[in-house]
Amino acid sequence: MSRGPLAGPDFGHPFLCRLADIPEGGGRGFWFGADTARFGVFVIRQGDAVWAYANSCPHRGTPLDWLPDRFLDRDERHILCATHGARFRIADGFCVSGPCAGGHLRPVEVLRRGARLFLAARQSG
Numbered sequence: 001m002s003r004g005p006l007a008g009p010d011f012g013h014p015f016l017c018r019l020a021d022i023p024e025g026g027g028r029g030f031w032f033g034a035d036t037a038r039f040g041v042f043v044i045r046q047g048d049a050v051w052a053y054a055n056s057c058p059h060r061g062t063p064l065d066w067l068p069d070r071f072l073d074r075d076e077r078h079i080l081c082a083t084h085g086a087r088f089r090i091a092d093g094f095c096v097s098g099p100c101a102g103g104h105l106r107p108v109e110v111l112r113r114g115a116r117l118f119l120a121a122r123q124s125g
């Protein structure tokens with residue numbers, strides 16, 4: 001399973017990682033919260049561009065990665081759900097094939113502070 005955030009909140013937003021911590025052409029997953037409030041997020045990087053989505057497949061709600069931080073298909077052109085093989089466009093999360101074709105991954109907003117990435121959603125409490 002993917003790791004949690006590497007550091008505490010910064011300016012009220014949960015810290016994810018540095019851009020360089022995500023492999024070029026790859027992704028990285030994060031988990032927040034506990035028990036029923038637990039939720040996963042993953043970030044895909046291509047150069048300086050990043051896209052982030054909730055780590056929950058629209059088909060059955062399972063995490064997409066079956067190995068930590070493995071979110072892309074073999075040719076790294078689509079996000080892949082490891083459970084039943086649905087494929088999603090990286091740029092907008094649209095499902096192009098699989099049991100949830102026509103559906104979407106839920107986008108997650110990410111903020112940048114220099115080379116650091118944060119969840120846009122603020123920490124509660």
Ligand code: FES
Pocket residue numbers: 057058059060061062081082083084085086098099100
């Ligand atoms: S759970 Fe993702 S394709 Fe079925």
